[in-house]
Amino acid sequence: MTTVIKGGTVVTADRQWKADVAIEGETIAAIGEDLAGDSYIDAEGAYVIPGGIDPHTHLEMPFMGTTAAESFESGTFAAAAGGTTMLVDFCLPGADGSIRNAIHDWHRKSAPQICTDIGYHMAITGWNESIFDEMKDAVEMGVNSFKHFMAYKGALMVEDDEMFASFSRCRELGALPMVHAENGDLVAALQEKYFAAGMTGPEGHAHSRPPELEGEAANRAITIADAAGTPLYIVHVSCEQAHEAIRRARQKGMRVYGEPLIQFLTLDETEYFHPDWDHAARRVMSPPFRDKAHQASLWAGLQAGSLQVVATDHCAFTTAQKRRGRDDFRLIPNGSNGLEERLAVLWTEGVETGRLTPEEFVAVTSTNIARILNIYPRKGAIAVGADADIVVWDPKISRTIRAASHHSVLDYNVFEGVEVTAQARFTLSRGEVVWAWGQNSRPQPGRGRFVSRPPFPSAAQALSRWKALSAPRAIRRDPLNIPAGI
Numbered sequence: 001m002t003t004v005i006k007g008g009t010v011v012t013a014d015r016q017w018k019a020d021v022a023i024e025g026e027t028i029a030a031i032g033e034d035l036a037g038d039s040y041i042d043a044e045g046a047y048v049i050p051g052g053i054d055p056h057t058h059l060e061m062p063f064m065g066t067t068a069a070e071s072f073e074s075g076t077f078a079a080a081a082g083g084t085t086m087l088v089d090f091c092l093p094g095a096d097g098s099i100r101n102a103i104h105d106w107h108r109k110s111a112p113q114i115c116t117d118i119g120y121h122m123a124i125t126g127w128n129e130s131i132f133d134e135m136k137d138a139v140e141m142g143v144n145s146f147k148h149f150m151a152y153k154g155a156l157m158v159e160d161d162e163m164f165a166s167f168s169r170c171r172e173l174g175a176l177p178m179v180h181a182e183n184g185d186l187v188a189a190l191q192e193k194y195f196a197a198g199m200t201g202p203e204g205h206a207h208s209r210p211p212e213l214e215g216e217a218a219n220r221a222i223t224i225a226d227a228a229g230t231p232l233y234i235v236h237v238s239c240e241q242a243h244e245a246i247r248r249a250r251q252k253g254m255r256v257y258g259e260p261l262i263q264f265l266t267l268d269e270t271e272y273f274h275p276d277w278d279h280a281a282r283r284v285m286s287p288p289f290r291d292k293a294h295q296a297s298l299w300a301g302l303q304a305g306s307l308q309v310v311a312t313d314h315c316a317f318t319t320a321q322k323r324r325g326r327d328d329f330r331l332i333p334n335g336s337n338g339l340e341e342r343l344a345v346l347w348t349e350g351v352e353t354g355r356l357t358p359e360e361f362v363a364v365t366s367t368n369i370a371r372i373l374n375i376y377p378r379k380g381a382i383a384v385g386a387d388a389d390i391v392v393w394d395p396k397i398s399r400t401i402r403a404a405s406h407h408s409v410l411d412y413n414v415f416e417g418v419e420v421t422a423q424a425r426f427t428l429s430r431g432e433v434v435w436a437w438g439q440n441s442r443p444q445p446g447r448g449r450f451v452s453r454p455p456f457p458s459a460a461q462a463l464s465r466w467k468a469l470s471a472p473r474a475i476r477r478d479p480l481n482i483p484a485g486i
């Protein structure tokens, strides 16, 4: 049984050309002109791109005294409707602190629900011998990346020595360390200061997390990664200060990757000054939205290649949940939505404006992260043998984003009213159409699969070799050239 995606323009991270794409079973079987099959999917007037990969979500995550409202089912359905065929969710250890148990727990929750494929990053929220041991188990269980929170003091935050130990362990295992870069001690101090001064509303959230605190933490994490001899991935980069730290590290030859969010590229800090408390609180996330100058820096980073990935950090709390912080901004659960909107908003604000080429769009929404997470070319590619995770991307469907018509469980949308000019006409996950525009399609929960990601030690090994070759050495001098002792 061969299905052919007919008449479209294939776009990959490096080129675009007119071609049909034939699928057999779950994989791409052929790419070429005038392909024949048993059934056809119409791509006339559309682009044929690799399915989006969102590497940063928090579905059903227990956080700040509540649990993120987006379920694995609603989240992966929303993803499919938006053209995303794989997401990577953050797995947090439970009360027993066990990494193995946490991964089993995430499987238990996600497996019956997921409509698209999924992977996990593991959070390292402390340090001891069993965490050291269990990091190896995580890698053997297909989880090759570990996130460290430099913020959320008293909850998830880790100290520098803990990060150094964990980054070093990542190097040994061929895994990738990731950081949430904000100086958690200073955030806590500034929160206290503004709250004590009577600033109880959501604007206090933004003021207590200035970009300097993110830049400082990014620099510190980069220094720790360099000392440990490992690449580093910095999640939710929101500002020039953090971007500048990444640029500088890359200029020095370090493998440091930066991930801006679609929210940071398009929404700004004035949202927190909105007269309606609910409006402002719904946008509370960490780091917070910044001003237009920071947005310009992030766009420039995507264009120049100093930032590689656009994600969402989709962590969805309902209005009722946000109201837990009605009298104290420090209690507003942190997180916002974007899983369904990421591709359409990025296309509209990026490609339609000329800031990004279609190829760059594919790179930052899919291919680059597939490479960074070591699942390329199975994911992130239109290539023979790759998983048929494909989107027929229609640049002619305009719509207005509305909570009333989105697929998230949220009762609002931070992109409410935004006009987008493109949309997934069809989304295919491993060869199956899981979304068709205007056809009320709904994928089968549980059809998605966990994607095991093998370790990838080559960058750490290359770095170790280079460090050994370029390490300071004693100069062996002829004794004749050494002055006699006194």
Ligand SMILES: NC(=O)NCCC(=O)O
Binding pocket: 058, 180, 236, 284, 285, 286, 287, 313, 315, 334, 335, 336
């Ligand atoms: N970003 C955010 O505000 N919530 C999710 C947790 C995190 O990624 O820090």
Ligand SMILES: [Zn+2]
Binding pocket: 180, 235, 236, 286
């Ligand atoms: Zn974070």
Ligand SMILES: [Zn+2]
Binding pocket: 056, 057, 058, 313, 315
């Ligand atoms: Zn996050």
